[in-house]
Amino acid sequence: MQIFAGLLGVVLLAGTTVSVLRTLVLPRSKASRLLTSLWRFWRAVLRGLARPRRRYESLDRLLEWHAPLILVSQLLVWLLAMFAGFTLVSYAVAPRLGWAIALREAGSSLFTLGFAVPRRLQLTVVDFAAAASGPLLIALQIAYLPTLYATYNRRETEVTLLRSLAGEPSWGPELLARHYMVGAVDQLQRVYQRWERLAADLGESHANYPVLLAFRSPKPYRSWITAMLAVMDAAAMHLTLAPATAPVDARLVIRAGFLALRDIADARGIGYDPDPRPDAPIALTFEEFREGVKRAEDAGFRPVRDVADAWLDFKGWRVNYESLAYMLARRSDAVPAPWSGPRDWPSEPMPPNRPPHRQPGAPHLRFSPTTAVQPCRTDSGKETPAEEPAQPSQPGRTRPAS
Numbered sequence: 416m417q418i419f420a421g422l423l424g425v426v427l428l429a430g431t432t433v434s435v436l437r438t439l440v441l442p443r444s445k446a447s448r449l450l451t452s453l454w455r456f457w458r459a460v461l462r463g464l465a466r467p468r469r470r471y472e473s474l475d476r477l478l479e480w481h482a483p484l485i486l487v488s489q490l491l492v493w494l495l496a497m498f499a500g501f502t503l504v505s506y507a508v509a510p511r512l513g514w515a516i517a518l519r520e521a522g523s524s525l526f527t528l529g530f531a532v533p534r535r536l537q538l539t540v541v542d543f544a545a546a547a548s549g550p551l552l553i554a555l556q557i558a559y560l561p562t563l564y565a566t567y568n569r570r571e572t573e574v575t576l577l578r579s580l581a582g583e584p585s586w587g588p589e590l591l592a593r594h595y596m597v598g599a600v601d602q603l604q605r606v607y608q609r610w611e612r613l614a615a616d617l618g619e620s621h622a623n624y625p626v627l628l629a630f631r632s633p634k635p636y637r638s639w640i641t642a643m644l645a646v647m648d649a650a651a652m653h654l655t656l657a658p659a660t661a662p663v664d665a666r667l668v669i670r671a672g673f674l675a676l677r678d679i680a681d682a683r684g685i686g687y688d689p690d691p692r693p694d695a696p697i698a699l700t701f702e703e704f705r706e707g708v709k710r711a712e713d714a715g716f717r718p719v720r721d722v723a724d725a726w727l728d729f730k731g732w733r734v735n736y737e738s739l740a741y742m743l744a745r746r747s748d749a750v751p752a753p754w755s756g757p758r759d760w761p762s763e764p765m766p767p768n769r770p771p772h773r774q775p776g777a778p779h780l781r782f783s784p785t786t787a788v789q790p791c792r793t794d795s796g797k798e799t800p801a802e803e804p805a806q807p808s809q810p811g812r813t814r815p816a817s
Contacts, residue, residue: 584750
């Protein structure tokens with residue numbers, strides 16, 4: 416029993432140390448079984464709590480606790496594993512003192528309480544090791560948080576900037592439409608350049624620190640994965656429908672995007688085809704593509720190529736990133752934006768609302784504070800004109816136009 420307890424304690428301590436170093440110190444994309452298990456457990460719990468309400472807003476409010484619960488429970492699991500490991504080693508070193516003394520010695524030293532005095536000289540070494548491990552583990556976890564939140568702030572800044580450019584939730588055709596609507600097509604190059612760099616940042620940070628995938632945007636209808644998908648779709652549409660005006664950065668942002676998604680998929684253990692055929696089938700249908708093109712055309716976009724011909728090339732671009740984007744959006748429970756794939760809960764795509772175009776001196780476009788003129792989002796996902804006096808809105812029932 417003494418030998419078994421000692422070996423089991425050493426295995427627990429070694430495994431915990433490796434898990435801590437791999438998660439908090441080693442800057443390489445390594446899949447963590449502990450993180451994956453905690454991710455699945457808390458996601459199932461939170462989704463189970465939101466199931467009776469069956470609304471995305473309710474699910475989003477609960478899932479905002481996903482990342483904090485993972486971080487706190489991860490630290491607790493590490494501490495408990497070390498506590499169990501040092502208890503087993505203490506018992507193996509001095510079995511005559513019994514399990515009660517071993518627990519007391521390990522807990523007093525690991526959590527630096529200092530109320531237990533070593534009964535044997537052999538326990539002093541174990542106590543010193545435990546006393547050094549507890550504060551070091553907590554210090555590493557605390558130092559880990561600034562890195563996470565710095566990356567999170569960089570990501571969410573770009574996602575928020577995209578709100579006025581591609582709507583909320585973001586959508587590729589809307590990104591093209593709004594730039595053509597205001598005559599700012601040249602500014603698309605800057606958008607592609609910013610998101611090319613952000614894609615590289617996301618691929619590096621979210622692969623090395625996968626818990627960032629559980630951090631949701633501050634607003635329920637924003638998501639980094641749907642935003643990246645919107646930019647790549649807009650670039651693919653730009654290249655296939657109007658190649659003469661598409662900058663070279665459109666190609667670069669697509670490649671940077673799907674390479675980043677592949678890095679994240681490798682870290683999360685998601686399989687994919689590294690060299691898909693250009694004519695391979697995709698989930699997006701031609702009818703959906705044609706509707707997206709029409710939305711851009713209504714805003715002033717004029718395709719140079721026929722939509723049917725452009726569709727073949729668009730498929731060749733999208734086959735590189737569609738499956739990965741759909742899988743990450745599904746696992747992250749992202750907002751069900753158009754062209755972003757299915758979810759694990761009943762949902763319908765939420766197209767972005769376009770703010771009404773108002774001009775000074777146009778009486779028919781004026782509105783009073785008591786009359787809502789913007790379309791409201793109902794629980795069924797359909798838009799209905801709001802012509803009745805505006806009432807105080809309930810959280811999650813309506814969305815402001817983006």
